[in-house]
Amino acid sequence: MEEEHNKVTLHGVLNSTFTKRVEFALKVKGIPYEFVVENLTNKSPLLLKYNPVHKKVPVLVHNAKPICESLIILEYIDEAWKNGAKLLPKDSYIRAQVRFWISYIQQQMFEAMTLVVSTDGETQEKAIKELYEKFEVLEKGMKDLFPNGTFDGKNVGFLDIIMCSVFGPYKVQEQVLGIKVIDQERNPIIFSWVTALNELPLVKEITPPHEELVAVLQTFRNFSLNLAMLDHLIAIKVCVLCSSC
Numbered sequence: 268m269e270e271e272h273n274k275v276t277l278h279g280v281l282n283s284t285f286t287k288r289v290e291f292a293l294k295v296k297g298i299p300y301e302f303v304v305e306n307l308t309n310k311s312p313l314l315l316k317y318n319p320v321h322k323k324v325p326v327l328v329h330n331a332k333p334i335c336e337s338l339i340i341l342e343y344i345d346e347a348w349k350n351g352a353k354l355l356p357k358d359s360y361i362r363a364q365v366r367f368w369i370s371y372i373q374q375q376m377f378e379a380m381t382l383v384v385s386t387d388g389e390t391q392e393k394a395i396k397e398l399y400e401k402f403e404v405l406e407k408g409m410k411d412l413f414p415n416g417t418f419d420g421k422n423v424g425f426l427d428i429i430m431c432s433v434f435g436p437y438k439v440q441e442q443v444l445g446i447k448v449i450d451q452e453r454n455p456i457i458f459s460w461v462t463a464l465n466e467l468p469l470v471k472e473i474t475p476p477h478e479e480l481v482a483v484l485q486t487f488r489n490f491s492l493n494l495a496m497l498d499h500l501i502a503i504k505v506c507v508l509c510s511s512c
Contacts, residue, residue, distance in 0.1 A: 275300040278314055279325040280307060282475055282483045285337040286325045288432045292344050294469045295423045296351050338373065341425055354425040364412055365426050368405070372426075376401050377433050383444065384484065385491035395446060399453075406454045417460040423467070431464040439480040443488060 277293065277300050279286030293300050305314050305324050317326045317333035327334045327343070334343045345354040356362045379401055382394040409417045418427055434440075434457075437448045451458040464470055474480075 273330065274328075276303055276328040277301070277325060278303045278305050278311075278317065278328070280305055282480065283324060284432050287473055288337045288428055289325045289327060289340050289344075290473045291423075291428045291431065291469065292341050292354060294473065295354070295428070296344060296348050298344070298348055338369070338429075341428065345425070352422065352424075354423075354428070356424070361412075365424070368408055368412065369426055369429050371401075371405065371408070372429050372433055376405065380433065380440070380448075383446075384440070384488050386495070387492060398448075402449070402454050402457060406456055409456050409460070417456060418463050420463050420467075423464075423469075427460075427464055430461065431470060434461055435465055435470065435474070436480050436484075437461060439477060439484055442481055443484045 275293070275298055277286070277289055279289065279302065281304060290302075303311075303313070305311060307324070310322060314324070314326065315322055317328060318324075318335045321335065323335075325335075325337055325340060327340045329343075329347065334340050341354060356365060376398070379394060379398040383391060383398055386394055434449060440448045449458050449461060465474075
């Protein structure tokens with residue numbers, strides 16, 4: 268009965284950036300869990316029960332209570348399991364700075380990367396330029412926050428998990444897009460940081476094969492471009508109809 272009470276279940280999707288964050292955190296903490304693979308085109312009754320608002324993954328179920336949204340789940344994991352590695356620094360000022368950069372990567376860089384993947388032509392060129400500018404800001408921020416280096420290969424934290432989830436598969440992104448995403452000369456701190464994270468056994472364990480990720484990202488890109496073309500054609504048709512009235 269006690270074992271059932273303390274059971275941890277993660278509802279997610281195998282190739283989901285957000286699900287991988289939670290998997291990474293659970294493994295860093297050494298927390299055993301059951302993984303339930305969800306089909307987002309045919310959502311399970313449990314997923315709809317546990318996340319009735321957004322109906323999305325990931326959802327962590329602990330002590331029969333669901334926690335939703337990947338960033339919230341990571342904070343919950345750090346607070347609920349106090350033994351072992353801490354995901355957030357103890358120092359209140361450094362913790363605040365780490366939270367700032369987590370927000371920057373999630374809100375600024377992830378969105379910029381998504382725009383690069385989902386567009387082409389002039390729109391994509393502009394998005395790439397903006398992404399590189401954001402990398403420069405992050406590079407300087409990490410240099411100021413961690414003057415002795417961002418990652419020592421031992422203490423994995425919240426910021427490492429977020430960075431790894433967004434840009435860990437940068438080689439996949441580069442292959443699909445045909446551009447340099449992380450440049451070693453332009454962003455040496457970020458390059459060494461991500462490279463070190465990708466070499467961790469825990470990361471290798473939860474990362475799908477390279478070609479599988481390439482196929483997933485290529486499918487997303489093709490879908491986004493086709494959807495944009497459809498929207499463009501609909502807009503043209505509406506203009507033609509309006510001009511003929």
